[in-house]
Amino acid sequence: xxxxxISTSFVMSPPAKAAAPRRSPGPRAILTAAAPFIAxxxxxxxxxxxxxxxxLPSHLYPLLLEITLGLSLxxxxxxxxxxxxxxxxxxxxxxxxxxxxxxxxWDLITLKLALMPLPYFPGxxxxxxxxxxxxxxxxxxxxYSLLLLSVGFMVGASLGVFCGVxxxxxxxxxxxxxxxxxVLGPIPATALVPLALMLFPTAFISGTSLIALAxxxxxxxxxxxxxxxxxxxxxxxxxxxGAGRVFLIFRVAIPAAMPSIFIGLFMGLGAxxxxxxxxxxxxxxxxxxxxxxxxxxxADYGKVYAVIVIMAFFFSGLMTLLFKLRDRVLVWxxxxxxx
Amino acid sequence: xxxxTAADDLQTKASSLLVRxxxxxxxxxxxxxxxxxxxxxxxxxxxxxxxxxxxxxxxxSTLLRLIAGLDAPSSGELRIGANPISGPSAERGLVxxxxxxxxxxxxxxxxxxxxxxxxxxxxxxxxxxxxxxLVGLESFANAFPHQLSGGMAQRVALAxxxxxxxxxxxxxxxxxxxxxxxxxxxxxxxxxxxxNRGTTMLLVTHDIDEAIYMSDRxxxxxxxxxxxxxxIEINQPRPRQRNSSxxxxxxxxxxxxxxxxxxxxxxxxx
Numbered sequence: 099x100x101x102x103x104i105s106t107s108f109v110m111s112p113p114a115k116a117a118a119p120r121r122s123p124g125p126r127a128i129l130t131a132a133a134p135f136i137a138x139x140x141x142x143x144x145x146x147x148x149x150x151x152x153x154l155p156s157h158l159y160p161l162l163l164e165i166t167l168g169l170s171l172x173x174x175x176x177x178x179x180x181x182x183x184x185x186x187x188x189x190x191x192x193x194x195x196x197x198x199x200x201x202x203x204w205d206l207i208t209l210k211l212a213l214m215p216l217p218y219f220p221g222x223x224x225x226x227x228x229x230x231x232x233x234x235x236x237x238x239x240x241x242y243s244l245l246l247l248s249v250g251f252m253v254g255a256s257l258g259v260f261c262g263v264x265x266x267x268x269x270x271x272x273x274x275x276x277x278x279x280x281v282l283g284p285i286p287a288t289a290l291v292p293l294a295l296m297l298f299p300t301a302f303i304s305g306t307s308l309i310a311l312a313x314x315x316x317x318x319x320x321x322x323x324x325x326x327x328x329x330x331x332x333x334x335x336x337x338x339x340g341a342g343r344v345f346l347i348f349r350v351a352i353p354a355a356m357p358s359i360f361i362g363l364f365m366g367l368g369a370x371x372x373x374x375x376x377x378x379x380x381x382x383x384x385x386x387x388x389x390x391x392x393x394x395x396x397a398d399y400g401k402v403y404a405v406i407v408i409m410a411f412f413f414s415g416l417m418t419l420l421f422k423l424r425d426r427v428l429v430w431x432x433x434x435x436x437x
Numbered sequence: 438x439x440x441x442t443a444a445d446d447l448q449t450k451a452s453s454l455l456v457r458x459x460x461x462x463x464x465x466x467x468x469x470x471x472x473x474x475x476x477x478x479x480x481x482x483x484x485x486x487x488x489x490x491x492x493x494x495x496x497x498s499t500l501l502r503l504i505a506g507l508d509a510p511s512s513g514e515l516r517i518g519a520n521p522i523s524g525p526s527a528e529r530g531l532v533x534x535x536x537x538x539x540x541x542x543x544x545x546x547x548x549x550x551x552x553x554x555x556x557x558x559x560x561x562x563x564x565x566x567x568x569x570x571l572v573g574l575e576s577f578a579n580a581f582p583h584q585l586s587g588g589m590a591q592r593v594a595l596a597x598x599x600x601x602x603x604x605x606x607x608x609x610x611x612x613x614x615x616x617x618x619x620x621x622x623x624x625x626x627x628x629x630x631x632x633n634r635g636t637t638m639l640l641v642t643h644d645i646d647e648a649i650y651m652s653d654r655x656x657x658x659x660x661x662x663x664x665x666x667x668x669i670e671i672n673q674p675r676p677r678q679r680n681s682s683x684x685x686x687x688x689x690x691x692x693x694x695x696x697x698x699x700x701x702x703x704x705x706x707x
Contacts, residue, residue: 329537331533331535331537332537332539334505334507334525334531334533334537335531335533335537335597336550336554337506337507337524337525338505338506338507338525338526338527338529338530338531338598338607339527339530339550339551339554339555339597339598339601340525340526340527340551340554340555340601341554341555342554345553345554349550349553349554350539353539353541353542354539354541356541428541430540430541430542430581430583431540432581
C-alpha cells in the first residue's frame with residue numbers, strides 16, 4: 099500500500115502568482131480567468147470535426163460541452179467584473195481548463211482520428227452516454243460496494259485499533275501477538291479468497307472478512323507502534339497526576355498515538371479498495387467490481403470506463419472523508435506539522 | 438496578581454518528606470551497575486522550599502523520581518508525612534524541565550487533566566478557573582500547547598500539577614529551558630505560588646542564583662556516586678535582593694565549594 103496520500107492532502111495549490119488580486123486584472127490574470135472558456139471552445143471545435151469511427155450518434159457529450167461553455171463564459175465575465183470572484187476562482191481555473199482539454203484530446207484521438215482501436219477505447223461520448231443510461235444500475239452497485247466496504251472497514255479498523263493497543267501496551271500481548279502479526283499480516287487478503295469463500299456461509303460475510311483482514315493488518319501495526327512509542331514523560335506526568343491504567347491508556351496513550359493510528363487507517367483504506375474489487379469480482383455477485391468484470395465479459399467498454407469513472411469518485415470521496423475526519427481529530431497538530 | 442481571598446481557597450495541607458539511607462543502582466543495557474544515589478538521607482519540613490544543586494550525574498533527578506514514586510529505590514526508605522512512598526500519587530506533583538503538556542489538549546483541558554486523572558473533574562471543575570487565573574492564563578484557555586511560549590507552557594504545567602492540591606510539589610529544573618529574563622520572572626511566580634499555597638517544594642536546579650534566590654535550604658550533591666555533600670541554610674528574608682552583598686557572598690561560597698569559582702578566586706569575607 100502506498101503512503102503517498104498521507105502526507106499530502108487534497109489541497110490544490112495555485113500555480114505561480116495566479117491568486118494575487120489586483121484592482122484591474124493584468125493580461126496574465128485575464129488569461130487565467132479565460133482559460134476554462136478557451137479550453138471548452140477548443141474541445142467543442144474538436145467535437146465538430148468529422149468522425150472517423152461509426153458509433154451511435156450521441157448528443158450528450160456536445161450538450162455537456164455547450165453547458166460548460168456557457169458556465170465558463172459567465173465565470174469569465176464575473177471574474178472581470180468582481181475581484182473577489184477572481185480570487186476565489188483563479189486557483190481552480192487552470193485545473194478546470196486542463197480537464198476539459200483532456201476530454202477534447204480524448205475525443206480527438208478516438209472518434210475523430212481513430213488512433214485507438216475499438217472496442218477497447220471508446221470516445222468520451224459513449225462513456226458519458228453509458229453513465230447516464232445506466233445510472234440506476236451504477237447507483238445500486240455503488241450502494242452494494244459501499245455497504246460491503248464500510249462494514250469491512252469498520253470491523254477491520256476497530257479490531258486493528260483494539261489489537262494494536264493491546265500489543266503496543268502490554269509486553270505479554272506483544273510477545274504473543276507480534277509473531278502472529280508478522281506472519282499473517284503480509285499475506286495479501288486477496289490470496290485468502292478461496293479460504294474465505296469456503297469458511298463463511300455467505301459471499302457477503304466472506305467479502306466483509308477479507309476487507310476487514312486487509313484493513314486490520316496496517317491499522318494494528320501502526321497503532322501498536324504508535325502506542326509503544328508514546329513519550330514516557332507523558333505517562334510519567336499522568337501518573338504523578340494520579341492517573342490509573344484506564345486513564346493512561348485511553349486519555350494519554352491513544353490520543354498520543356492518534357497520528358500513527360491515522361496513517362494505519364489510510365493504508366487500511368487503500369488496501370480495502372483493492373480487496374473490495376477483487377472480492378466483488380470473484381465471490382460477491384454485486385457491486386462495482388462485479389459490474390466491471392461483467393461489462394468486460396461483454397466487451398462493453400463504454401460501461402467499463404463508466405464504472406471506472408464512478409470508482410474514481412467513490413474511492414477519492416471516501417479518502418477525502420477520512421482526511422476530513424483526520425483534520426477534525428488531529429486539529430491540535432495544525433501548525434506543528436505540515437500535512 | 439491574585440487577591441488574598443482567592444489564594445486562601447487554594448490553600449492545601451503541606452507534608453513533610455523523609456529520605457533515609459536511600460541508594461539507587463541503575464543497571465544499564467550491557468549489564469553494568471551504576472550507583473546513581475548512595476546512602477542519601479534528607480529531611481524536609483512541611484511547607485519548606487528546598488533546592489537540590491549539583492553537577493550533572495549527581496542523582497538530583499533520580500532522587501526526585503524516587504520521591505515522585507516513578508522509580509523504586511534499591512535500598513532505604515522514603516516517607517511523605519508518616520506514610521511510606523510506594524508509587525506515584527497526586528499528592529506529589531511533578532513538573533519537568535519540558536512542560537510535557539499533552540499536545541492534543543487545550544490549555545484548559547490540560548489543567549483539567551489533573552482532575553480527570555483522579556475522576557473528580559465533575560465535582561471540581563470550577564477549581565480550574567481559579568488555577569488559570571492563578572497563573573495568569575485565562576485568555577489562553579482554548580489555545581493548544583504549541584501556540585504557547587516556553588514560559589506560558591511552564592505556567593500551564595505548574596497549574597496542572599497544582600490543581601490536584603499536592604502536599605509536595607517536585608520541580609525538576611522547571612525553569613531550565615527558559616531565557617534569563619523569563620526565568621527570573623518565573624522564579625517570582627513560583628515563589629508567589631509557594632507563599633500563597635504553603636506547599637512543600639523540592640526544586641532541582643543547575644542555577645545557583647535561582648537556588649539562593651528561592652530556597653530555605655540548598656542541598657548540594659556530588660556525582661559518582663550521587664550523594665549529599667552539604668546542606669546550606671539561607672536565612673535571608675524574602676523578597677531577596679539578587680545584588681545584595683549577602684547574596685553575592687553566599688554565591689561566592691557555593692561556587693567555591695563546587696570548585697567553579699575560578700583558579701585564583703578568594704571567597705569574599707571568609
